[in-house]
Structures are given as structure tokens and as C-alpha cells.
């Protein structure tokens with residue numbers, strides 16, 4: 291018997307689908323948006339060139355139309371979703387770059403052009419921990435009175451040495467300070483981490499989970515490091531190849547991380563969808579479905595589940 295309570299399909303961790311089904315009992319789809327933002331880590335404000343793994347799309351993965359017209363872009367992307375799931379509810383997701391960077395008026399315009407649409411049930415905004423002002427938090431807190439608002443914030447790792455290597459542009463203390471401020475609001479938060487960063491071992495990846503244990507967050511996305519063509523990381527890898535995490539190692543580490551995550555945290559992702567033509571390594575990431583199936587199978591074999599060791603401090 292599966293002892294994990296937050297599931298409808300025998301998963302042993304809480305999927306985003308489970309959360310949406312329980313909350314809305316209706317198909318809900320994220321509508322990905324790529325707006326005219328940049329990032330302080332790419333435009334020279336913070337340093338040079340941005341995070342070493344970041345592609346020209348700024349961690350977005352869609353082709354873009356109507357970059358400066360959010361409603362037109364939303365409707366175009368929603369139309370594609372409607373073909374598959376007519377009448378679905380939506381969560382507009384400001385995905386690429388840092389969407390709280392720049393004037394608050396700009397964000398206000400974007401949020402308010404979509405949030406009052408009937409089919410929009412929540413909104414999600416991706417950004418960095420070092421460009422979320424108190425005014426932005428206060429505004430989003432206000433808007434969260436209408437509908438749930440998510441801030442998706444990239445941490446990648448709590449290890450400041452690795453963060454410097456990947457050129458993240460801020461330290462772990464900055465991340466924690468931002469969460470301290472957001473804890474006082476109604477805004478929901480999703481943390482993004484990356485497993486398999488250069489020179490990190492299993493201990494580092496488990497430590498990241500342990501280090502965020504005392505932070506109040508609602509969801510987590512776990513990514514495996516992708517080495518993408520045209521990135522600084524690709525140059526580093528080509529010049530001095532570092533060890534790339536294997537599929538088996540990734541499955542083991544993800545399961546150990548899940549065991550130590552609060553049981554009610556929503557696990558929005560356990561792997562991303564790299565574009566085949568862009569990917570240098572690891573190529574096993576291209577088969578997402580079998581990877582997720584194998585994580586499920588291994589968890590069942592081990593009779594383990596999200597949060598099994600959450601209270602334990604054995605990391």
C-alpha cells in the first residue's frame with residue numbers, strides 16, 4: 291500500500307496535477323509567456339554574461355510571438371492549449387528572464403491585463419531573489435487577494451562556492467532574506483534547484499534541500515543540469531569536461547531529496563524538457579517519461595515517499 295497521502299494516481303510525491311485537481315477539479319494549463327524583460331545578471335548590472343547555463347532564451351523554452359503584446363501572446367499560446375483541452379482554466383506563467391526586474395508599473399500592466407480573465411485561476415512569475423523589491427511584494431500581495439500569485443525563484447544550489455562558479459550573482463543569504471520578506475505575504479513561492487551542477491556531489495545536493503528546510507515555500511522544481519549549445523557552460527565543458535551526473539545517480543539523488551522535503555510541498559518538476567537540437571549532455575534527459583516512470587518504480591521498490599525522513603536530521 292502507498293503510504294503517501296497527497297496522490298490520486300499512486301505517485302509517491304505531490305505532483306502539480308494533483309494540487310490542481312484537488313483545488314479546481316478541472317483541467318488547468320500553464321500558459322507560458324516570454325515578455326520583454328531581461329535579467330540583472332545578463333545586462334551588465336550584476337556582472338558579465340549571466341548564469342553559465344543560461345541560454346539566449348533566458349531559461350524560457352518556447353518560441354515567441356507578440357513579445358510586446360502580452361494579451362496577444364497569451365491568446366496565441368492559449369489557442370494551442372485549447373486545441374488539446376478546450377475550456378481549460380489557465381495559469382499565465384511569465385517564464386523567461388527576471389520578470390520583476392524593471393519598473394513596477396510595467397509588471398502591474400502585465401498582471402492586470404490577464405488576472406481578471408475568467409479562465410485565469412492563478413498567475414506565476416519567474417524571477418531572481420535579488421530583484422524583488424518591497425513595493426513589488428506589496429503589490430503582488432494585494433493582487434493575491436484576487437487570485438493565487440506565485441513567485442518562482444531560482445536558487446539552483448545553497449552552496450555559495452558553486453553559485454560563484456555558475457555566476458549566479460548573489461549569495462544564499464540574499465535568497466533567504468527575500469524569503470523572509472515574502473513569508474509575511476499571501477504570495478506563494480516555488481523554489482527552483484538544479485542537480486548535477488559542476489563539481490557538486492550528492493552531499494551538496496542533499497544539503498541544498500536541508501538548507502531550505504526552514505524556509506517557508508509551497509512548491510519545488512528540481513532540474514537536472516542541462517549543458518546547452520551556445521552557453522558558457524558548453525565552452526567550459528568542451529575545454530575541460532567535468533563529470534556529468536548519470537541517470538542512475540540522478541534517480542537516487544532525487545529520491546533522497548524527496549524523502550527529506552516537507553510532505554505537503556508541491557513538486558512541480560523532477561526534470562525539464564530540453565530541446566534535442568540544443569542539448570550537449572546528458573542525452574538521457576530527452577526521455578522524460580521513462581525517467582519519471584523509473585523514479586516512481588524505484589520509490590515503490592524502496593517503499594519510500596516524499597517527506598519520509600522530513601523530521602529526521604540525518605543529512
Ligand code: SF4
Pocket residue numbers: 329330331332339340341344345348349386387388418444458
Ligand atoms: S537569473 Fe535566470 S535569466 Fe538571469 S542569467 Fe540566470 S538563468 Fe538566466
